[in-house]
Amino acid sequence: MAWISKKRLKETLKAYLFLAPFLAVFIGLVVYPIGVGFRLSLYGQRGARMWYVGFENYQRVFSDSMFWSAFRVPLFLLLVQVPLMLFLATMIAFLYETRKNGGPVYRFLYYLPYTIPGIVSGIVWSYIFSDSMSPLHPLLNLFGFQNVKLLTRGNVPGILLVIILWQFTGYTAFLIYSSLIAIPKEYSEAAQLDGAGMWQIAFRIKLPLLKGPLITLFIFNAIGAMQVFNEPWMLANLVVLPLNYTPAMYIYNSAFSQGRFTYASAMGIILAVITCGFSWYVLRSAGRQILGRRH
Amino acid sequence: MRRRSTSYIVFTVILVLLAAFFIFPFYWLTMGITKNVSQLFQKSLLPGRPSYLGDNVSKVFAYQNGVFFNWMLNSFLYATVGAFVSVFIASLAGYAFRRYDFIGKRLLFVFIIAFAMVPGFATTLPLFMLFRDVNILDTRWAVLLPSFVNIFAVYMMVSYWNQVEDEVFDAAAIDGANELTAFWKIGLPNIIPGFITLFLLAFVSAWNNFFLPLVVINSRARMPLILGITTITDPQGFPVYNLTLTASFFTILPLLILFVSLQRYFKPQMYMR
Numbered sequence: 001m002a003w004i005s006k007k008r009l010k011e012t013l014k015a016y017l018f019l020a021p022f023l024a025v026f027i028g029l030v031v032y033p034i035g036v037g038f039r040l041s042l043y044g045q046r047g048a049r050m051w052y053v054g055f056e057n058y059q060r061v062f063s064d065s066m067f068w069s070a071f072r073v074p075l076f077l078l079l080v081q082v083p084l085m086l087f088l089a090t091m092i093a094f095l096y097e098t099r100k101n102g103g104p105v106y107r108f109l110y111y112l113p114y115t116i117p118g119i120v121s122g123i124v125w126s127y128i129f130s131d132s133m134s135p136l137h138p139l140l141n142l143f144g145f146q147n148v149k150l151l152t153r154g155n156v157p158g159i160l161l162v163i164i165l166w167q168f169t170g171y172t173a174f175l176i177y178s179s180l181i182a183i184p185k186e187y188s189e190a191a192q193l194d195g196a197g198m199w200q201i202a203f204r205i206k207l208p209l210l211k212g213p214l215i216t217l218f219i220f221n222a223i224g225a226m227q228v229f230n231e232p233w234m235l236a237n238l239v240v241l242p243l244n245y246t247p248a249m250y251i252y253n254s255a256f257s258q259g260r261f262t263y264a265s266a267m268g269i270i271l272a273v274i275t276c277g278f279s280w281y282v283l284r285s286a287g288r289q290i291l292g293r294r295h
Numbered sequence: 296m297r298r299r300s301t302s303y304i305v306f307t308v309i310l311v312l313l314a315a316f317f318i319f320p321f322y323w324l325t326m327g328i329t330k331n332v333s334q335l336f337q338k339s340l341l342p343g344r345p346s347y348l349g350d351n352v353s354k355v356f357a358y359q360n361g362v363f364f365n366w367m368l369n370s371f372l373y374a375t376v377g378a379f380v381s382v383f384i385a386s387l388a389g390y391a392f393r394r395y396d397f398i399g400k401r402l403l404f405v406f407i408i409a410f411a412m413v414p415g416f417a418t419t420l421p422l423f424m425l426f427r428d429v430n431i432l433d434t435r436w437a438v439l440l441p442s443f444v445n446i447f448a449v450y451m452m453v454s455y456w457n458q459v460e461d462e463v464f465d466a467a468a469i470d471g472a473n474e475l476t477a478f479w480k481i482g483l484p485n486i487i488p489g490f491i492t493l494f495l496l497a498f499v500s501a502w503n504n505f506f507l508p509l510v511v512i513n514s515r516a517r518m519p520l521i522l523g524i525t526t527i528t529d530p531q532g533f534p535v536y537n538l539t540l541t542a543s544f545f546t547i548l549p550l551l552i553l554f555v556s557l558q559r560y561f562k563p564q565m566y567m568r
Contacts, residue, residue: 011397014391014394014397014474015400018394018395021384021388022388022444025384025440025444026410026444026446029441030413030418030446033418033421033422034413034417036421037420040424095309095310099310103310106310106314108558109317109318110313110314111561112554113317113320115499115547115554117503117505118505119503119521119524120543121320123524123525124320124543125320127323127540132336134338135323137338166316166317170317223412226414227415227416229416229506230505233505234525237534248416251416251420252416252506252509256510261420261424265420268414268420269417271414271417272413272414272417275412275413276409279411279412
């Protein structure tokens with residue numbers, strides 16, 4: 001290997017010494033388990049007995065209507081909650097801009113729900129919508145709606161929408177606001193000289209410049225929607241939800257309530273492929289950006 | 296000063312209404328922990344009268360011979376150790392990417408990042424099987440070990456290290472410092488703010504991680520708070536709303552304290568900036 005200089009070999013050795021601890025846990029606890037999960041997915045199983053079946057589990061997943069109907073909630077979130085949240089967050093970010101220093105108090109208060117774990121959000125919101133404790137009932141009674149049941153199975157997607165909007169809108173608005181203040185002032189000043197109003201500047205000049213961050217945010221939230229688990233898991237304590245309410249719940253229940261590990265592994269791999277498909281665009285540009293900076 | 300226009304007032308009203316929406320669950324939770332179950336069922340927005348706060352707190356603390364304190368300690372252990380180890384080894388890895396032009400660099404980076412978006416469900420299930428084979432299921436290691444991997448931290452560390460100028464490392468080389476000293480004494484102080492930010496983010500995500508302990512922990516004494524509070528029931532197995540709320544309050548209190556006191560480190564982070 002004459003073409004690799006001695007210096008480069010030495011650098012390589014040193015680099016891998018620094019990388020060793022990370023690579024050990026990364027390979028041992030992420031890469032290898034995924035390999036194990038894939039191998040498991042190729043086995044049939046009854047109790048503790050397992051035998052090789054090739055891609056039979058995958059064939060069964062593809063024709064399992066329970067699996068595909070579990071995507072109804074993620075799809076609803078993807079098509080309704082995510083666009084709605086990005087719209088609201090962009091509006092909020094523009095509102096921040098009308099305040100002195102970007103309204104630090106508002107930014108702080110809106111960001112606060114993001115620090116709360118999904119489980120606790122699920123507990124508190126499920127109580128707020130529950131028949132026995134809801135503070136909304138007195139309000140509804142006031143408007144003449146007596147004995148309305150809020151926490152029904154049909155309302156769960158709407159309630160999930162409220163919970164997730166509550167958790168992530170402020171955080172998203174903060175991120176969009178950070179992108180907004182990075183836009184050079186000259187742009188809006190020039191437009192102002194041409195007689196453009198505040199909203200004209202916001203929509204005609206700033207919004208197009210937010211395209212990159214908004215696409216990234218859309219993809220991250222799409223991935224989150226595909227994996228939603230904690231909030232419906234907690235809601236299921238107060239309203240009966242089917243085992244396959246979301247893909248993640250179906251995977252968990254298949255493995256741990258029904259003991260179908262190998263089948264659950266196959267579903268896990270499919271869900272991983274779907275989410276990785278979503279993230280491919282972001283990761284590609286992220287990788288290009290960070291390594292392109294030097295060398 | 297400029298005249299406050301109508302639109303300014305309209306915007307203020309919108310912002311205040313939104314603030315009310317974002318604050319409301321915190322308010323309701325805080326009121327909720329002062330009530331017993333029958334007061335909760337009265338659906339009032341006011342604090343409980345008489346207040347059952349002390350009663351709720353002492354019942355949560357006394358629940359199952361004080362298992363709540365185990366949960367609290369476990370949460371602190373899992374979050375502190377997991378966050379520190381994962382961010383520290385990420386800083387070592389980031390240093391390697393910054394300092395050395397090594398064989399396989401680009402490929403390795405892309406390979407690592409490619410795993411960033413793999414959902415927890417895809418790894419947790421096989422980890423359950425692997426941990427069962429090596430008999431660490433239902434031990435603290437089963438929660439700690441997976442939290443040592445933080446791909447996002449590696450990514451961020453590469454960008455933090457990239458911001459450290461070459462001169463800093465050159466000066467270290469002239470001083471005859473070896474690589475480890477250069478990393479430890481000269482490099483690390485330069486990335487401390489980033490280190491703290493990543494530590495806090497990792498702390499919060501470990502504190503909030505529900506799925507992993509749900510799968511790998513069975514004994515109540517080894518559960519973290521986030522899992523423990525979902526198991527609170529009366530002896531007949533029915534939920535006890537006031538106790539669950541009180542325990543939830545104590546689960547988020549450390550997070551709120553961290554967030555309020557260290558606000559400047561909680562900058563929102565994204566993969567692409």
